[in-house]
Amino acid sequence: xxxxxxxxxxxxxxxxxxxxxxxxxxxxxxxxxxxxxxxxxxxxxxxxxxxxxxxxxxxxxxxxxxxxxxxxxxxxxxxxxxxxxxxxxxxxxxxxxxxxxxxxxxxxxxxxxxxxxxxxxxxxxxxxxxxxxxxxxxxxxxxxxxxxxxxxxxxxxxxxxxxxxxxxxxxxxxxxxxx
Amino acid sequence: xxxxxxxxxxxxxxxxxxxxxxxxxxxxxxxxxxxxxxxxxxxxxxxxxxxxxxxxxxxxxxxxxxxxxxxxxxxxxxxxxxxxxxxxxxxxxxxxxxxxxxxxxxxxxxxxxxxxxxxxxxxxxxxxxxxxxxxxxxxxxxxxxxxxxxxxxxxxxxxxxxxxxxxxxxxxxxxxxxxxxxxxxxxxxxxxxxxxxxxxxxxxxxxxxxxxxxxxxxxxxxxxxxxxxxxxxxxxxxxxxxxxxxxxxxxxxxxxxxxxxxxxxxxxxxxxxxxxxxxxxxxxxxxxxxxxxxxxxxx
Numbered sequence: 001x002x003x004x005x006x007x008x009x010x011x012x013x014x015x016x017x018x019x020x021x022x023x024x025x026x027x028x029x030x031x032x033x034x035x036x037x038x039x040x041x042x043x044x045x046x047x048x049x050x051x052x053x054x055x056x057x058x059x060x061x062x063x064x065x066x067x068x069x070x071x072x073x074x075x076x077x078x079x080x081x082x083x084x085x086x087x088x089x090x091x092x093x094x095x096x097x098x099x100x101x102x103x104x105x106x107x108x109x110x111x112x113x114x115x116x117x118x119x120x121x122x123x124x125x126x127x128x129x130x131x132x133x134x135x136x137x138x139x140x141x142x143x144x145x146x147x148x149x150x151x152x153x154x155x156x157x158x159x160x161x162x163x164x165x166x167x168x169x170x171x172x173x174x175x176x177x178x179x
Numbered sequence: 180x181x182x183x184x185x186x187x188x189x190x191x192x193x194x195x196x197x198x199x200x201x202x203x204x205x206x207x208x209x210x211x212x213x214x215x216x217x218x219x220x221x222x223x224x225x226x227x228x229x230x231x232x233x234x235x236x237x238x239x240x241x242x243x244x245x246x247x248x249x250x251x252x253x254x255x256x257x258x259x260x261x262x263x264x265x266x267x268x269x270x271x272x273x274x275x276x277x278x279x280x281x282x283x284x285x286x287x288x289x290x291x292x293x294x295x296x297x298x299x300x301x302x303x304x305x306x307x308x309x310x311x312x313x314x315x316x317x318x319x320x321x322x323x324x325x326x327x328x329x330x331x332x333x334x335x336x337x338x339x340x341x342x343x344x345x346x347x348x349x350x351x352x353x354x355x356x357x358x359x360x361x362x363x364x365x366x367x368x369x370x371x372x373x374x375x376x377x378x379x380x381x382x383x384x385x386x387x388x389x390x391x392x393x394x395x396x397x398x399x400x401x402x403x404x405x406x407x408x409x410x411x412x413x414x415x416x417x418x419x420x421x422x423x424x425x426x427x428x429x430x431x432x433x434x435x436x437x438x439x440x441x442x443x444x445x446x447x448x449x450x451x452x453x454x455x456x457x458x459x460x461x462x463x464x465x466x467x468x469x470x471x472x473x474x475x476x477x478x
Contacts, residue, residue: 053466082329
């Protein structure tokens with residue numbers, strides 16, 4: 001790159017010199033090293049010789065390749081964590097809560113700044129009659145906490161918000177309902 | 180003048196016709212009148228020039244402001260408060276992001292982790308749920324004791340830090356745990372091995388832990404990777420006695436070969452030696468012949 005630039009400058013200088021009448025060529029010597037102009041590879045004797053390792057070891061490389069999609073969960077029925085898979089047949093209810101792509105219940109804790117920071121429990125991926133679901137969960141939470149629970153229903157985005165941290169309670173309720 | 184054609188228009192008709200062909204006025208092409216916003220120039224001379232907004236006298240007018248923190252002779256705030264050395268040496272500290280036993284069990288339940296093979300940092304990063312950032316001085320994962328009673332998985336796991344209770348929870352189920360150190364260049368290769376292999380760089384040689392971590396990783400109580408295996412076996416027995424559980428016999432285990440799989444202290448990937456170059460496209464592995472390089476990569 002730099003050498004090309006230098007050559008073009010030299011050429012331009014020469015042509016202008018010819019036009020004026022000078023015959024002495026102007027030499028521009030580049031006294032710097034450019035990364036772009038440097039040769040990318042050295043000659044082979046600068047590198048080590050190598051040999052191929054047996055193909056038997058390739059299985060260890062295959063172990064390191066991550067899956068390109070979310071793997072499906074094992075259907076053996078032994079789930080010792082809080083997580084359980086959704087019921088095979090959806091429950092006969094006017095509403096439905098879809099699992100996320102990672103097979104998780106879509107209940108999240110959000111921190112919303114209104115006048116001060118508030119903890120908001122949000123349920124997403126709702127289908128069907130959102131108002132019935134809101135009434136059912138709200139009455140459940142109120143019976144648990146023995147105090148009124150403030151809720152907000154968004155019919156367009158199809159999500160419900162509850163003021164306060166009820167994530168574990170709501171998750172448990174939804175899992176028990178078979179979602 | 181699209182509509183003009185052969186007709187001769189005059190006056191308002193002509194103006195309206197012009198308007199029809201012109202672009203509509205919208206928020207996109209609104210522009211203020213020329214010279215609508217013109218800054219008044221700073222006046223100079225006998226009557227025009229005054230203070231020019233710099234105020235009268237003092238540091239404001241002369242632009243010689245006091246240095247930051249100077250309180251005109253008071254004991255300044257930055258010296259009044261005593262030092263709080265909570266973050267002393269934070270640039271040297273190693274961070275180990277936590278993974279709880281409940282999270283690990285959830286990974287197993289949802290089929291994200293294959294427990295038929297040893298679980299190490301690469302397997303945890305390959306779930307794409309836990310990300311490691313070695314550039315932020317994260318040196319690997321620590322296993323925490325949340326969900327300790329619910330943990331039922333039998334795993335051969337390698338983490339960078341684990342408490343005594345966590346070790347007991349893993350070994351109670353017939354699993355094996357090792358704590359191992361990785362230096363940042365190794366971690367950069369391990370967090371995304373496929374991307375690393377594509378760069379054409381040979382697999383790095385794992386460096387020994389720093390001075391303040393050697394004690395941890397040589398201690399059989401922590402199941403350190405530099406500890407004596409015989410002493411680890413003894414400590415496994417002692418821990419089972421302490422927490423009162425029956426230690427499952429590893430020798431009778433059908434998955435014994437998997438449970439005994441360990442890395443060399445200089446190795447970062449199972450089955451792959453440092454110095455090897457992986458060609459993902461042709462599915463080939465190359466090893467250097469140079470004696471000096473072989474000497475360097477030797478463990």
